[in-house]
Amino acid sequence: MRHPLLLAVVQSALVAGILGCLVLVVARHPWRLDLTPEQRYTLSPHTHEVLERLQEPVDVTVFYSSQEGELRREMADLLARYTDVDPDVHVRMLDLDRNPGAAERLRVNNYNVAVIENRGGDGTRREHVDLVNEDALTAAFLRVAGIPSTVVYFVQGHGERDPRDADERRGAGDAAAALVADGFVVRTVDGAAHIPDDAGLVVLAGPTRDFGAGEVDALDAWVRRGGRLLVLTDPGTPTSLVDLLGRFGIEPGADIVVDEQARLFGTDGLSARIAQLNQAMVPSPPTAGALLPLAQSLRLVDRPGVDGDYLAVTGEGTWSDVDRRALAGENTVFRPGTDRHGPVPVAVLMTVPAGDGREGRIGVVGDADFVSNLHLNLVGNRDLLVTTAQLVARDDVLAAPRRPGPARGTFSGLALTQQQSRIVFWSAVIAPGVLLAATALVALRRRRAA
Amino acid sequence: MTLRGTVALALVLGVLVTYLALSAPTTQTPAVPVAAGPALLAVPATDVTHLELTDASGRLSLVRSPNGWHDAADRTLPSGVVTDLLDALTTLRPITMVDDAPSDIADYGLGADATRLHLVGSTDRPLLDLEIGARNPAWTGLYARRDGAPGVFLVGALLQWEIDKLRNTARAQSSP
Numbered sequence: 001m002r003h004p005l006l007l008a009v010v011q012s013a014l015v016a017g018i019l020g021c022l023v024l025v026v027a028r029h030p031w032r033l034d035l036t037p038e039q040r041y042t043l044s045p046h047t048h049e050v051l052e053r054l055q056e057p058v059d060v061t062v063f064y065s066s067q068e069g070e071l072r073r074e075m076a077d078l079l080a081r082y083t084d085v086d087p088d089v090h091v092r093m094l095d096l097d098r099n100p101g102a103a104e105r106l107r108v109n110n111y112n113v114a115v116i117e118n119r120g121g122d123g124t125r126r127e128h129v130d131l132v133n134e135d136a137l138t139a140a141f142l143r144v145a146g147i148p149s150t151v152v153y154f155v156q157g158h159g160e161r162d163p164r165d166a167d168e169r170r171g172a173g174d175a176a177a178a179l180v181a182d183g184f185v186v187r188t189v190d191g192a193a194h195i196p197d198d199a200g201l202v203v204l205a206g207p208t209r210d211f212g213a214g215e216v217d218a219l220d221a222w223v224r225r226g227g228r229l230l231v232l233t234d235p236g237t238p239t240s241l242v243d244l245l246g247r248f249g250i251e252p253g254a255d256i257v258v259d260e261q262a263r264l265f266g267t268d269g270l271s272a273r274i275a276q277l278n279q280a281m282v283p284s285p286p287t288a289g290a291l292l293p294l295a296q297s298l299r300l301v302d303r304p305g306v307d308g309d310y311l312a313v314t315g316e317g318t319w320s321d322v323d324r325r326a327l328a329g330e331n332t333v334f335r336p337g338t339d340r341h342g343p344v345p346v347a348v349l350m351t352v353p354a355g356d357g358r359e360g361r362i363g364v365v366g367d368a369d370f371v372s373n374l375h376l377n378l379v380g381n382r383d384l385l386v387t388t389a390q391l392v393a394r395d396d397v398l399a400a401p402r403r404p405g406p407a408r409g410t411f412s413g414l415a416l417t418q419q420q421s422r423i424v425f426w427s428a429v430i431a432p433g434v435l436l437a438a439t440a441l442v443a444l445r446r447r448r449a450a
Numbered sequence: 451m452t453l454r455g456t457v458a459l460a461l462v463l464g465v466l467v468t469y470l471a472l473s474a475p476t477t478q479t480p481a482v483p484v485a486a487g488p489a490l491l492a493v494p495a496t497d498v499t500h501l502e503l504t505d506a507s508g509r510l511s512l513v514r515s516p517n518g519w520h521d522a523a524d525r526t527l528p529s530g531v532v533t534d535l536l537d538a539l540t541t542l543r544p545i546t547m548v549d550d551a552p553s554d555i556a557d558y559g560l561g562a563d564a565t566r567l568h569l570v571g572s573t574d575r576p577l578l579d580l581e582i583g584a585r586n587p588a589w590t591g592l593y594a595r596r597d598g599a600p601g602v603f604l605v606g607a608l609l610q611w612e613i614d615k616l617r618n619t620a621r622a623q624s625s626p
Contacts, residue, residue: 007456014459021466028473063587066546096587097604098548101557103587110588 032084043081045286045400047138053398054145056120057088062132063096063103065111075112075132082137118144134403135181142183142398150200150393152179153189158238159208161371163188168374172205175371175385182386182398193218201228201393206368210240220247226358228393232368235296235324248350248362249306253297256324257344257366258332261317270294270326272346272367274384275315281349281391282311286401290384292367293375297344308350311363311388318342347384349391363392489543490596490605491569491578495536498577500570503613506563510620521620531619535612539569539578544603545591552602558593559584560602565613585610 034041060079064072072093079091096103096111106115106126114129114137127140143149154163154172163179163186165171176186189195192215195202202222211219223229233241237252245252257272272295277285290312297320300308320340326332334341346367352360365388370381383401390397491498501519503510512519518529548558555561560583569578583593583602591604 007453011456011459014456014463017463018459018466021463021470024470025466028470065588095548097546097591099557100559100584100587100593101554108587 030080032081041077041081043085043134044138044403046398046402047082047134047141048085049398049400050138050141050145051082051086051089053147054086054088054118054141056118057090058086058141058144059090059092059117059119060137061092061094061102061106061115061117063094063099063106063108063111063113063115066095066097068112071112075114078132078134078137079114114140116140116144118146120146135177139181139183147183147396149183149185151185151187151196151198152201152203152389152393153187153196153199154203154205155190155192155207156188157191158204158211159206161205161232161368163205166373169372171373172371172376174373174376174382175205178376178382178386178402179389181402182390184389184393191215195219195222195227199227201230201389203389204229204231204233204241205371206232206234207238207241208234208236210238211244213240216240216244219244223248223360223362224352224354226354226356226360228360229362230389230392231362231364232371233296233364233366234294234368235327235366237296245362245364246301247303248352249301249303249308250348250350250362250364251299251301252364252366253299253320253322254324255296255340256321256326257292257295257297257314257318257342257346258321258326258334259314259318259342261315272314272318272344274312274346274380275318275343276313277387278309278311278349280309282387282397282399284399286380286383286387286399290370290380291375291378292346292365293369295346295367297340297346298348298364298366299345300348300350306350306352308348310345310347311349311391312347312365312384313343313345316342318344320344347388349388361392363388489540490580490609491536491539493571493577495533495540497571498536498569499572501532501536502568502570503565503616504568505565505617507617510617512620521623523624525623527616527619527623531612531616535616536569538608538612542606542609544594544605546604547601548593548604549602551600555583555602558602560593560595567613582609582613 032041060082062075062079064075076091076093079089082089083091094102096108103109108115108128110130112132114132116127116129116137118125125144125146127143129136129140154160154176156162161170161172161175163172163176166173179186184201187196189199189202192202192204192211195218202219219229231241231245233245233252235252235254235256237245237254242252256270258270259272270293272292274289274292276289279285295314298310300310319334319342321332322339347363347365349361349363352362354360365384369375370378371385376382376385380401383399386402387397387399390399499514501512503512511522512527512532518526519532520526552558552560560581565582567578567580567582568576571577579597581595583595585592585607586604589607591607592610593602594605594609595602
C-alpha cells in the first residue's frame with residue numbers, strides 16, 4: 001500500500017462509523033431486565049396471551065402533548081413493550097397540536113389519547129383509550145381483536161356487593177374495573193325476577209338476604225335456557241340461594257375453611273389460599289393462588305341433566321371447621337372424625353344443556369369477600385374473579401395472570417407460608433444477631449488479651 | 451490491515467446504515483415550546499389607530515377617533531370590545547411553535563379561509579398582520595401565523611373569544 005497513513009485514517013473512520021451505527025441499533029432494540037419486585041416494566045402474562053391471539057396487524061396512534069414530556073416517554077416506553085412482544089403492533093406517536101388533520105380523522109380531541117385500530121377482513125375496528133396504561137390498552141386490544149363484549153349484570157337488592165361502590169370494605173368497584181379491563185360491560189339490575197335480554201353473565205356477589213321465590217325460579221329458568229350465572233357466597237348463604245344452588249347439584253358447606261399454612265402476615269388462619277385450579281378447565285392457571293378472606297366449602301351432588309366439576313381447591317394442610325367455631329373466637333383445632341381434611345373444594349363450575357346446542361352454566365365460589373375493594377388486588381384474587389367469570393360466560397378463556405392493581409388497606413402484598421416466614425425470621429433476625437454477638441465476643445477477647 | 455479489509459469494513463458500515471435507514475422509527479419530534487418571547491402586539495394598545503378584521507363572513511374595518519372606535523359607516527362601537535381585543539394581543543404570546551414549514555396549512559385552518567387581523571399605527575405603520583386558523587383539537591388554543599412568516603404557532607384561545615365578541619358587537623350595531 002502506497003499511502004498507509006491515508007488507509008489508517010479511512011479505516012479508523014469506518015470503525016468509528018460502525019460503532020456509531022451499532023450504538024443506534026442497540027438504542028432501537030433495547031434489551032430489558034426488570035428487577036422491580038412487582039415487574040413494573042414487564043407486560044403481564046395476560047397481555048402476552050391477548051397479543052398472541054391477534055390475527056391481524058394493529059396500529060396504535062398516540063396523540064401526546066408536547067408540554068408533558070415525561071408522560072409521552074412513559075407512553076412510548078409502554079407501547080415499545082407491546083411492539084417487542086408482537087412486531088405486528090405498529091406505534092405512531094403524534095403531537096396532537098401538530099397533527100390536527102390526523103386527530104380529526106381519528107376523532108381525537110384530547111391530549112394523551114391512544115387510538116387502537118385493527119384493519120381486519122371485516123373492516124376497521126377502532127378503540128379509543130383515554131388513560132394509557134397496560135390494563136386499558138390490553139382491554140382495547142381485546143376489543144379490536146373482535147372478541148365481543150359480554151354484558152355482566154350484578155344483581156342488587158339482597159345485600160350484594162355493589163360494582164359502583166368505591167368503599168374499601170363493602171364495595172366492589174375494583175372488581176367491576178377488572179371485569180371491564182377484560183372486555184366485560186358491567187351493569188346492575190335490581191332484583192333477579194327479570195334478567196335483561198342482553199345479559200351475558202349474571203353475578204350474585206355475596207347476597208345476605210333471601211331472594212323471592214319468583215327470583216329463584218327466574219334464575220333457575222334462565223340458566224336452563226342457556227344463561228350464565230356466577231354466585232359468590234360467603235358462609236351463611238341465604239336459604240333461598242341454597243335452594244337455587246341445590247337444584248344444580250351444589251351444596252354450600254356452611255362451614256369455615258381454616259388454612260394455618262398459608263396465612264398473610266398479620267391475619268388469622270381463616271384466610272384460605274387456593275392451591276390448585278382444575279387444569280381441565282384452566283390449562284394454564286395463574287401462578288399466584290387467590291386468598292379467600294372467609295370461605296366455605298362446596299360439595300357436588302348428583303342431579304339429573306347437570307354436569308360439572310370442582311374448579312378450585314385449597315391446600316393439603318387446610319381443613320373445614322364444620323360448625324364454624326372459629327367465628328366465635330374459639331381456639332380452632334382440627335377434630336378427627338368431625339372436621340374435614342383438605343384439600344377443600346371452594347369453587348365449582350356446572351353445566352346444563354339448554355337445547356339448540358347451547359349450554360347454561362353456573363359457577364360458584366364459596367366466598368364473596370375476595371372481590372371487595374380491600375381484597376381484590378391481593379395475590380391472585382383478581383385472576384380468580386376474572387378467570388371464573390370467563391369460564392362461566394365465555395368459551396374462550398384468557399387465564400394468564402393480570403397485572404395486580406395497587407393493594408388497599410394495611411395488607412402487605414407479601415404472602416408467606418408459616419415455613420417461609422420462619423426462614424425469613426431466622427435469616428433476617430437470628431443469624432445476623434448471632435454473627436454480631438460472635439464478632440463482639442471476639443473483639444472483646446482480643447482487647448483483653450492485648 | 452489491507453485494502454481488502456478496508457473494503458470489508460466499508461461493506462459492514464453500508465449494511466448497518468441501510469438497516470438503520472430502513473428501520474427508521476415513525477416517532478415524531480415533539481413540538482418545541484416557545485420561550486417566553488414578545489407578545490403578539492409589541493407596542494401599547496393605544497398606538498393602534500386602525501384595525502381590520504377579515505374572514506369568511508366579511509370585512510370589518512375600524513378606525514380610532516377621539517370619540518372612540520368607529521366603522522366604515524361611521525357607527526361608533528363600544529370602546530371596550532376593541533380595547534379588550536387589543537389588550538389581549540398585548541398579553542398573548544405564542545405558546546408553541548407547531549410547525550416551522552407546514553406542508554398542508556389547511557390542516558391548521560390557515561390559508562384562504564383563515565381570519566386575518568391587521569393592525570396599523572399612526573403614520574400608517576403596520577403593527578401586526580395576524581393570520582388566525584382553527585382551534586387546536588383540544589380547544590386550548592388557536593393556530594396562527596404572523597407577518598407573512600411561514601411558521602405556525604399556537605396562541606391562547608382567549609384571542610378567539612375576543613374576536614368573536616368584537617364581531618358580534620359589530621354585527622349587532624349594523625343590524626337595523
